[in-house]
Amino acid sequence: MTLHPTSPHFKKNAARALGDAELQVALSKVKRGFIDKRVAAAARLPEFEALRDQARDIKNHTLAHLDLYLERYEEKVTASGGHVHFARTAAEARDIVLAICREAGARTVTKGKSMIAEEIGLNAHLEAAGITPVETDLGEYIIQLRGEPPSHIIAPAVHVNATQVEQDFRRVHKGLDEKRDLSEPVKLLAEARAVLRERFLAADVGITGANFLVAETGTSIIVTNEGNGDLTQILPKTHIVLASIEKVVPTLEDVCQIIRVLARSATGQDMSVYTTLSTGPRRPGDLDGPENYHVIILDNGRSSMLNTNFQDMLRCIRCGACMNHCPVYQAVGGHAYGWVYPGPMGAVLTPSLIGVDKAGHLPNASTFCGRCESVCPVRIPLPKMMRHWREREFERHLSPAAMRSGLAFWGFFARRPALYTLAMRFAVSALALVGRSRGRFQRLPLASGWTAGRDFPAPQGGTFQAQWRRERRRSVG
Amino acid sequence: MSAREDVFASIRRSLGVTGNELPRRQVVADRIERAPKGLIPGRGQVEGDERIALFRREAELALATVAEVETAADVPRAVADFLRNHNLPAAIRMGEDLRLRTMPWEETALAVSRGRSDGGDINAVSHAFAGVAESGTLVMVSGPENPSTLNFLPDNHIVVVAAKDLVGDYEEALRKVRATYGRGQMPRTVNFITGPSRSGDIEQTLLLGAHGPRRLHVIVVRG
């Protein structure tokens, strides 16, 4: 799926998602699961807002010196006996992974959760080469069985319900007793744990992502709750870390600052259960740990985002808060976005990585309510960047077709009053919060049904319509 | 150009730098040398009994259980009590850590085996390098005496931490690592562990024991 994004069909995807009753039930749980917990966790830490500033500043500082921190990181990994590989493109990264797996004589590889692995379409590539990849994060495992991509960056199976999981396990797990009771989540977990335990112990190579790469020490860090990432990386002979250039931070102290906002923003925990710092392969005398340690650092278009309107996106720490709080994501789920990264962060990042021609619809998937930016732990101005994409689309003369479909997209929401009301409830409260409403529309084209009884608040910077008109004037005149 | 050179060239082109600018290099070298601490939350900045109490409260919030004993000699009995209270087999696996080795295990009926875990152990006992009060986090370092597999494979993980090794914040814990292993050097693995393994991946229901331990029991040695 990674190689064939369905992002160009966002509207169709979204329409299908809205009609999917099971998906809608699953999405309704996002609020209980994430939003309330984040609020509670933030409230328990008086310094939370100031730490968000710290996290932003650390990332900005690192990006401004990215070449030098990467050099230092590479040096330290090499000094600790590990190997660093740089990859320009997804294809290069896949080939490096495959070469390392072949050298290790790998038949099965276990995988911790890695968005980079999704980005480069690693599983299909390994399978085609006769190597079996086994996802070990419970959510990733479930969607692997279902042949689906993740629908959320930290809760990949958030769209799946327990009954579906039971059906998948019964379909795939050979030798599973028909009479075995799998009617509750806890029983499903026990089944998955037992099956995956065997896989962990049998794997030849373990592949994980990285939340951070530390320049000071040459350390890679993963943050998980299940412990699957750790079993993935300490049991096999070879550990491969998949990372991208912007994951590097200067020092251990910087990591400490950022992890204080990471879990709180993601799941509302003060700390995720496991934060693991790995430096090089096993040491003399060690009884466990990998003998070979490889880090693959992917660019895939990121270096070209530096020093542009999109540089801020490279601060992203993949916490998922922006999608948890996004009315569009809450309505249509992650699959509608059609590629690896959904929600507001995906709407900004995807056009950078796969091209605006394929993902030009995504920056339109926004009500500009501003909630994503208000919760982003590294304060990425996501709505502003979505607007940049629209402007850029226009300048590139992908318009008017693309802009017309953007308008059509808006109309799509406008014609679905229930969804629209939901979206606007967020929009209005966000506006009340920042108090920068500068006016109200009495009437809007396509939304007259909705505006008949109420006013429509206009966010600063203009609605899509206003902007569209402005852009058209600019290009015409 | 190699992929590596290309990636660096592209970063530098975007940033408008050559990589040789001395002031930039100085900034980076300084930052790594000084490793500024940033903003430390007030929560963890308490001492003595208060720090122990905070560590305990936070660890329990993360769904660990905590016991306190007066001296290291009391640990084996506390381990045996924990296992009995949960109807767990009276067998433990542990590394060769000297602090654990010198405890009077023979005073209990526990069957003690040593070494890494192969996945067949029900209970493991480890000694923490430090504990972080602000979030009830244990800091474990790997080494020949402390195999990492013990932290993840057994169903029940019992971790001993000395009250004198409790620190207020993560920064302090990592400074302790730096002081022990040397600047810029790290043990192969440092595990920050906050509560038992869990997953919310099935309908966002919180379930303990996803792949790692179902139970995390912490024994704080006060003396």
Ligand code: SF4
């Ligand atoms: S853009 Fe911000 S809120 Fe969204 S995933 Fe990235 S860091 Fe989290």
